[in-house]
Amino acid sequence: MTQLAVTVIGPDRPGIIADVTEALVGTGVNLEDSTMTLLRGHFAMMIVCSGPFEEVKSALEPLRGELVITVRTMGPEHEHAPIGPSYLLSVHGADRPGIVAAVTRMIAAAGGTITDLATRLSGELYVLTAEVELPVTAELEMLDRALEITAEELGVGVSLRPAESDDL
């Protein structure tokens, strides 16, 4: 069974998820990981699932129109092996172009990888939150300093804190 990536984007209305997943059920697809949110009011969903490509494509065909739907085959499943401990990155400040690019470049330069990210804009305020894995060899102090300098240049605030998880 091929692993497929399905994306659905369009104007939000009640029932989109029900419509999409009902169509998929009919093809024998098994939903695996998915995420859905509203991005400035637009419905946006990504699904990775296993199923027959052609059937999935044609099952979703009737939903196309206002919704932009893509179906692609993916390579073999790629298990993400953590490269090191997790941190939470938080950036907020006055909106301007380049905040995400500059901050994420600093993370990449330190060998870090972003495993989850969300940004929101409201009025003048831009907010970025991300979960970041850093290699154990990463120079945390240098990264903190680099982020601080970048943040200062951008006129935003930045914080990088260890992500706590409590085992119960």
Add this chain to the structure above:
Amino acid sequence: MSVAHLNQTLASWSPAQLGVTGDVLEVVRAPHPVLATEGATVDPLDPVMVALAADLVATMRVSPGCVGLAAPQVGIAAQMFALDVTGHPKTRTCHGVFVLCNAVVVEASRQEKGREGCMSVPDFTGDVKRATRLTVTGVLPGTTDHVTISTDAFEARALQHEIDHCNGHLFLDRVAGAHAVYPRKVYK
């Protein structure tokens, strides 16, 4: 469940003790830089600071749903905030209305996640882990005596939120995950 022992000095404090009537000030919103500035230590006897204490209470009083207001939120980078969690459904221990200067956390335990909003970040809420058992020391405006407040639940959360403001931090700096900031939902 037991309720933390009330500090009677704080619990019986009233804004009338300031001897001045406060003005309602404008509340600033992020990304205003004052909200990211560490507040200066204040002289609690300074008449300007006593007046600011009255202003914070007055501004908090006219703001619907507001349980706390810190000096940076009215544009002044100073270590002072007003608090009053009276009547909030999540409140257990309650010291009523009070203003503290130069407050610091001395003990914090039993972290729990809760969703917070802020008058200075009106369009978002966020999940933040905060201690639910808390001890804080500070000085009442117009006095020189250090008071110690031990509290829990919502009063503890509100105190930590306000002390963060005094240090130039917003709840956005402490959210519990990449997807822990939410657009504020307003029903029409």
